[in-house]
Amino acid sequence: MFNQLWADAQLELSRLLAEELPAEPLRPEKDRVVFFQRLATLYVRYVRTLRQLQEAYDLMVHPQKRRLIRRVLDSVVGRVLELKNEMVEKEFSEYHYMDDVLHDLKLSPAELEIPIPRYFLSERSKEVQQRKTMVADLLDLVEVAESPEPLMSPEEAIRLIQLAERARQGRLRAKLNAELRSELLDTTKAPGPADTELAAICIQKVWRGYIARKRTKAEREEEMIFLGMLMDPKHQLPTSAEITAQANEACTRAKQEEYEEAYQKSMEDVTKQLRDMEGHDMSKTMKDQIRQWFIECRNATGVFPDYPDEEDGGSALIFAEKRPQQLMEELAAKEETTNNKPKWKEDKKEKGKDKGKDDKEEAAGLKMMPSAFLSDLQEQHKTFVDFWQTRDESENFSQRHEVELVKEEMRKVMKAEIQMQVDEQMRQELAERKVSVDKDKGAKAKAKAKKKASKSGKKKKKENDLTADRTLESLCQELVEQGLLKQAHHVRLHHYLGDYSYLGTTLRQNDIEPMPSLADVRQVLSLYAVLPLGSQLVHEKAPLIKAMLLAGPSGVGKKMLVHAVCQETGSTMFDLSPLNTAGKYPGKSGVAMMLHLVFKVARLLQPSVIWIDDAEKMFYKKVPKEEKELDPKRLQKDLLKSLKLIKAEDRVLIMGTTKDPLSTDMKSLCKMYSKIILIPRPDYGSRYILWKQLIKKQGGEVTKALDLSSLAKITDGYTPGHMVKAIHSVVTKWRILVQPDRPLTAAEFIPPLAKTDPVFQEEEEALKNWYAKTPLGKKRMKAAAGKEEEEAAGKGKAVKNKKTNKKKKGKQ
Structure with a gap:
């Protein structure tokens, strides 16, 4: 089944590659709408392919196939991110609405949901668990050492006394009522025959009414189930087929581990065998070929050649199909260009050329940007077609690794290792030949080589390590003690509930900019934060995002999203919020030390997320009087410098959250955060889903008595945080116990909501206007x-x- 799924994904991938890499280059598109439509279609199709590959990789057991699928999967993820980046640049919006594309491809909105590959966590489960345990242990030590038993406040003490007194009075009142009831029963007369008959008729009437209502309700439910309007209760419980499938999945995962161990052992055995049998012959053949090249170059040019540098590939250039004269010319030309032209001038010229080209292209029409992943996808697809597509695996039913393939792979690895050793030896031999044959020229060559070595020996300035003599454990302990290294809450991205925006395209066609739905926000976080942090290859080659800001009203789930990103990727979480860092590491040297500690540990424990809550405080236009003592802006300059030092290989992301972005200096804020995501209050569809799921999560039952549609309609302007508070105050333990007799109603949630202010239209408009700047x-x-x-x-x-x-x- 998974082989077929993989084959289907590769077939779709071949069609996509044929469209993106046609035989003749496509003409630039002048119509921006048509060009965006093409981008959106490619994006949706790549997301579908990503979902198929993720499923195939997750439960396939063949170790060599899984390695190829993993490479394809990473490349498809990277291509999705590139297309997203291009859509943002062409439409000038972080959110896109593709109802027409979904309609053309006959897909549901659920198909647009970005699948998060499970290997982000499954392949690092031990490492992630060790880090969590380490942080938890350090937090426990800090709590035991620093936090004495907290004293109860006077308000809490008064509330406790009130509860006890009210409970005592209630018990006393109940006792008095019971005594009065027993006295009344004793004084009543014995009933007569007429009274007994009336009582029996009354009981019959009530009972028959109850039975009739029950029967009618059951018939109505049966009819609704028959029409497909309600789910059959027996289908709500897991079926035997589902239980079997779950057991099979667990068995498959155990097989994956077993086959992987066998594959690793086979690689070690094969490598040892190849070294013993072929290593010496391989080394000898390489040396003979290189010596032959020396002689041919000497005969052709009159002098011995310069040996290619390691950066250029070493002897791999010699083994390429090129004549000695051609190779010498290439090396000489490269040397001249590096010596004569300063790099910064070249870069400047290239940038000028690129800019000129971009301007001409913009004038002529719109073109797709160059991709860093399409060549990889093409190569990986070719490997699939050449080897796996038509391979007969009838004899490999258990899907274990194939030894011949292991030999081919390890032969390449061993060849590269031997080549490096041979290069070192042959460089020395070439130098000796130059000295013995061409003494004068050899001396010049030696001087030249020394000059080259001195140039290559010049190292770039490294960042000054202020904690070179300290271990990682001691650094982590200090950060935990200072409250800068924290444990992320156990929430996942799918817990951030929200519905798809169904009116986005319609509103944009009428020149109205729609507010994004919570599902759109979840999708953007998956693309900008989760996918790049989860994969090293994707992070290095995809468009780099170093910092992003989540802006929106209080209660929309900004902090929850930060914690969810950490959980989805197994990231280490650091807290550099102005209120959290206030009073810690005073002075300029202290700020430098704090940021050095955080970024050093973040790189060592990558992937990492550096969270800055109340990010607006760091970029105030004018610091309020009450906050001047905290000095919230003290990290601003040093943090910008640290941000510039983050490279593509560092899986470190800065995530800021703000509820009051209007008080910030826009220029300095945008220097820090390259991506600004506006999170709105939930729309009707999202509110309906939130009420339903949150009530169920708290233990409440959603019955017909609870009018969710009306509740979602009248709570326009309330955020998920407001809803959670209202549900916690209404759906208590006592209320859950009496639910069978008194089902929950919408009216019960109105009083707690009335005590809190919603997000008014003026506030939302102010955020929209701020985002427009x-x-x-x-x-x-x-x-x-x-x-x-x-x-x-x-x-x-x-x-x-x-x-x-x-x-x-x-x-x-």
């Missing part, structure tokens, strides 16, 4: 203004044409 928001506004100008110009031309036509007719 961000770099991406400005581009969006300019693009919209440009469209209006084009439309106006088009109308003007049409009017002129009409006038000229009328004049011509008049003359005629």
